[in-house]
Each structure stands twice: as C-alpha cells, then as structure tokens.
Amino acid sequence: AMALSEAARLRAEIERREQELSALQGQLASVLAKEEPGSELPTLQARASLSLAEILRYSRQLVLPELGVRGQLRLSRCSVLVVEGGTAVPVMEKDVEMSNLHRQVLHGEAREGLPKALSAAASLRQLNSAVQYVPYHLALSPSTALELVRQYDVVADCSDNVPTRYLVSDACVLAGKPLVSASALRLEGQLVVYNYQGGPCYRCLFPKPPPPETVTNCADGGVLGVVPGIMGCIQALEVLKIASGIGSGFSQFMLMFDALEGRFRNIKLRPKKSDCAICGDSPTMTSLQDYEAFCGSSATDKCRSLHLLTSKERISVEEYKKLWDEQVPHILVDVRPQVEVDICSLAHSVHVPLSKLEGQNEECLKYLGKRICKEKQRTSSKTAFPVYVICKLGNDSQKAVRVLQELPDKELGSIVAKDIQGGLMAWARKIDPSFPQY
Amino acid sequence: MAAPMSLVVEFGGGAELLFDGIKKHQVTLPCQPEPWDIRNLLKWIKQNLLKERPELFIQGDTVRPGILVLINDADWELMGELDYKLQNQDNVVFISTLHGG
C-alpha cells in the first residue's frame, strides 16, 4: 500500500510538472512567433579538428573511410533547411495535431497544439544538443523563401502540397542549392535530389502542375505511418551524404518505394531540360511567382470544399439533428468508402458508397429502394420522400445528391435528396462530441 | 504487320485507383498494321483498361500533367516519349507523383 501511494504521488507530481512544461512551451511559442524570421543565422566556422565529445559521439561513423574525420568536419559546418508541412497560407498555422503523431515522429503527445517547427526543434535538441536548431514558425511564401534558402547549404522538402513543392524547388534553383525531396502517400514513397550536380529540377520533371482534382493529400488518401518514416530516413541519408561531401546518387534518379510489395525501384530520369522555365538555358522565370494561382490549389494538405449544390439542396447538422429527434420519416445515406464506414458511422444510416451510386450499381440501388419503401410505410404523405446524404466533410455527399436527382423516378420512387453540410466531422464537432474525428 | 505483343503495364502513386486498384496488368496487344508505340498504347489503355473518368489519366493524346511514364525503369523522355516503339516484354509504368508527407 505504501508503494502504491508513493506511485500515485509521483504520478501526480509528473502530471503537474508536465502541465507547467506545456504552459512554458506555449509561452515560448508565442514569443518566438512574434520574432522576425530569417534574420540571424549564426555562421558556422570551418574547423581543423573534432572535439573530444564529437569523437566519442560519432566514432562508429568516423571509422568509415567514406566519411572519416574529413566528412564529419564538413558536416559540422553545414546548414540544412527542412521545409515541413505546407505553410504558404497567410495565417500562422500548422500546429501539431493528433492525426500527425502516427507518422511525424518528432512530435510527441505532450506537444499537441504547439507550432510544428518548435516541437521538432525541442525533440531534436533532446537527441543532440550540439546541433543548432532554428525553428521558423512562419509561412514559407514567395516573399520569404528565397532569402531563407540562400542562408542554407542543403534543403530538404518534406512538405505536403503541390504549390509548396514548386516554391521550394524554384527557390533552390534561384539560390543554387541542392534539394532533397521526399513524399509519401498511402503505401508508397518517392525521393529525388533536384538541382544537384547539373541534374534536373522539379520543374524539369513537371513543367505543368497536376490538375487540382487529381491531387490526393494524406487526409483524403491516407498514409501508413511508417512509410513517411522510411522516406524521411533515406532523405536524411542523402542530406548527410551531400553535406559531408560523399555525394548523392539520386541526382537524375527517382527512388520509388512500394511498401505493399516491399520493393524499391531506381528510375533513371531525364537530364536538366534546356527549355526549363527556371533552370533552363534562357529561363523565363527570374523570381518566385504566385504558386497557389499557378497550381490552382491552396498550399495546405487540408481538404478543399466543393460548392456543387445550392443552399436549398443542403441542410446543416443542427437541422438534421432536429428532424431526427422529431422522428421525421426519412432515409440517411452514408456515401463514404467501406474503410471509412468501418471507422465510424451513424447507426441508422444506409451505406451506399459514392462510387457505386455513380456507377448506378443495380444491387445498391435495389437495396436503397427497398430501404426507402420500408421507411415510407411510416408515413401516409404522398409528397416526395426525403433522402439525406452524408459523407465525411460534405463534398462527396453533394456529388451523390446530384446522382440521386438525376435518377429516373422508377428507380427509387419520388424522392427529394439533400446533403448534410460539413458531413460527419461537423456532426462530431457540433452535435455529438463522442463521435470519432478522423 | 506488327505481331501480338506482351507487356507488363503498371500503375502507381494512386493512378491505379482509376484501374480498379489493380497495379500490375499483364497485357497482350493485338496485331495491327503499324508498329505499337506509346501513343497507340495510351489509346488502347483508354479503350480497354480505363473504366472511369479518363480525363484524370489522359489529356489530348498524352498523359495528364503529374503522371510520369517509365519505360523499362527509365523516364520516357529518354526513350522518345509518345513515339517510343514498344518491344515484346517491355515494362511500362504510369506513376502519379506524390506530394504528401
């Protein structure tokens, strides 16, 4: 019993100190957020020898002839800019969110809500306090990027959206810095070293941005936590090889990783293009541009919202809650894919994935028709039967409403379809806090 | 007359989602008067493999921006792009670039 109460006392003490710590971190964040970015990067002096502590710490790699003391010394005076997330939006943003933690290993539970740059720097400092970390809690934008990139020797792009990828690459070309770029989605990863040893830049490979509707982010497409971890490790390796003078073999090569098959592939890429708009022989771009306009999408991995329906064709979660409470006869159709329905769903909803609706899948329409028929028995009203459609965020539900509206009456009888704005995530936020947010 | 030809056609980086989620397709192209090149292959894919929303894969007579084409593990730019003459047993990969992290 003594040991138990001692344990309880210690736990309470730890909790108290953790709260104190997170309050301090919050204060630090707000102080740093006000600082002018990019003003003072300490210059790293060339040195003739390693310190005793450095020799102890790095002895296992110092004995590698490929690196040796020479490489380690080069490394010690090298600076690396790590671009994380997509922060070209005007507001200060990108705080650590719970959904980041499964893959972004520098952010711990205790630092949820803290700016990512500060959280990462705090973690790294715990691992190696001899390295200088400069957190920039700012939006990388066409006006700040070039000045920032110029101060560093190597750039690592770990961002999560197309406009930022172009911005970082263009800035690296203009500043003459090598760029180690890695990305991951679902169970796949890709890595290329751009603008290095005469090789191509991102624009050489992708002169035109992809149409916004073809771009999938991690929130929509999903990503297995360890996959970006693997890509990040290889990215760190290539940065280290460049910084220490070993050199990277990924200029003009793409590494493709397929985690499902467990396969790495090396793809030989095109050389630098002589007609590239930024790194070519006579570049048409000599400064950074507006990347969100260029890509037709915003620099964040957050989901875009669609405006397909008029407000008369949509209802709010509050309105839906009311008609549910009043037991108004209706059918609720959940159009999300099966994997998302497996995570959570409203018990009374009828599940018909959007893809099946769009393909006018006979079996699904029959099933839906049956459910409508059954529910109709609760009412004697002869007016069109209400069908409400819900998805995660209120985009797919709009597409589904359009499909339902265009069905001939013989399919489902006379119905009036509307969607629920903001979808299940709005339901979780505004109506039922116990409903999972994913 | 070009003889029938066997290819391995692969989709990745999310492009496979336009093909029922199937990444690897063992493909036999029929005999035809002209030799098979990537331009013809794209038409054939559009007619035979691509089930929905072709505009997310093909624009005009080429692939949409953001899709990289690899012929036997090399960027198609190095191989003549649309004009590359396919050989029996070639491996053609269409990979959508990833941006997430």
Ligand SMILES: [Zn+2]
């Ligand atoms: Zn270029």
